[in-house]
Amino acid sequence: MKLSNTLQRRIILEELRKLECHPTADELYEIVRKRIPQISLATVYRNLELLSEGGQVLKLQQTGKQKRFDGRVESHYHVRCASCGRVADIWDDEVIAVNRQLDVLVEKLGMEGYMLELNDRCEKCREKDEKPE
Amino acid sequence: MKLSNTLQRRIILEELRKLECHPTADELYEIVRKRIPQISLATVYRNLELLSEGGQVLKLQQTGKQKRFDGRVESHYHVRCASCGRVADIWDDEVIAVNRQLDVLVEKLGMEGYMLELNDRCEKCREKDEKPE
DNA sequence: CTCTTTTTAATAATGATTATCAATATTAAT
DNA sequence: ATTAATATTGATAATCATTATTAAAAAGAG
Incomplete structure (x- = not known):
């Protein structure tokens, strides 16, 4: 259009x-x-x-609309599905390393914290792509 | 309580x-x-x-409730106020560097992207802290 | 100009979350 | 244990941000 x-x-x-x-x-x-x-x-x-x-404006707030909760409080990292919003844990050394860096950087800048989420499409949404029925 | x-x-x-x-x-x-x-x-x-x-559960979705929009589309980075949700640009070499790393990492992992926001309290909210009237 | 498509203003509808409140359960104090 | 004070519950209404609807108006194509 x-x-x-x-x-x-x-x-x-x-x-x-x-x-x-x-x-x-x-x-x-x-x-x-x-x-x-x-x-x-x-x-x-x-x-x-x-x-x-159309790419002429940036929409911040890329996360989905419903809040999500996690019963594990120890620090660990997340991937959010770009289409359905589901969140999964990710255990990847480089992801962990970047988060460590951010911890240090945020401390150094005297800030409160940060929020990092990787985005991908989850299994379920990929399946739907293949057979959109 | x-x-x-x-x-x-x-x-x-x-x-x-x-x-x-x-x-x-x-x-x-x-x-x-x-x-x-x-x-x-x-x-x-x-x-x-x-x-x-109480810190027994993690609430994901740290971003505020209302979407925010940005008229500048070139890549640049943001700090969000932890209490009121306002967003400002941040120009810090180390922040830029971490984002570059993330670009590379996301590419390598074959993911769609990522979302990083630093969190701090904005001027206005700090003032309110001082004189909570 | 005339036809087709897109957009608009106004407003209703939706979806997620939060507030209210009287009744009940939990805790603290005797 | 009994009682008084406080916190919590289920039910439901209210709120807030956003999206959908629709008839009328504007924009684009020929």
Whole structure:
């Protein structure tokens, strides 16, 4: 589907690009509203989504929508399925090594912590790719 | 507030610990229901939250609830405020270096990508700490 | 211009999570 | 053990972010 060149779309991208910060949809909505007062919040959501599919905007927050919980508290690392959001543990020496580095770096920078997740497609989602029924 | 030792809490933790996977609250609810059929979904949510505050459970999904968007698409890196969720860019050579390593590692493991965010408290939240009025 | 497709504003619907609250269970104090 | 104080529960309503719906308007193609 080809994106047409609407005023709303143009202004949304233009205003987003002006910002140093990384706004939520409703924050950007408030800003765009100053130029197009009757614009709808849904339009902002819709266009941010389309623009990020088209690679003109970066959508942070790549994780899925539901929270997930882990009964193991010792430090270990995770891969999240890029399509269904399921999370599995990963035991790979290099992954462990990068996390160690991050521990040190975060300490050095005096920060609170970090959040690293690898992304891949899980078994189940790959199977679906093969036979999409 | 001290946690009391309820059946529900015990079973929730016990079942979560049995799992290799990292369930969502409602997935765990279905499992726990087999042992306590009348348990409420809210109880599962409540206890997962309390247990993770107490450090007995890990809450994945550290990112905030609202999505955030970025008008700059070139690769660059982010710090998220641990308390309010705001995101800022970070330009630090070592952070850039770790990300480069991750690019290589992810490529080598044949994965789709990764998601790394540093966590800290932003200016605004620090100010609030000082004078909590 | 005219037809087709896409987009819009307004608003309803959804899904995940959190809040409320009266009844019950747990803990602490006697 | 009994009682008083506190914490928790199940049920359900409320909230919040996001997505879907829809009729009308705008954009693009010919």
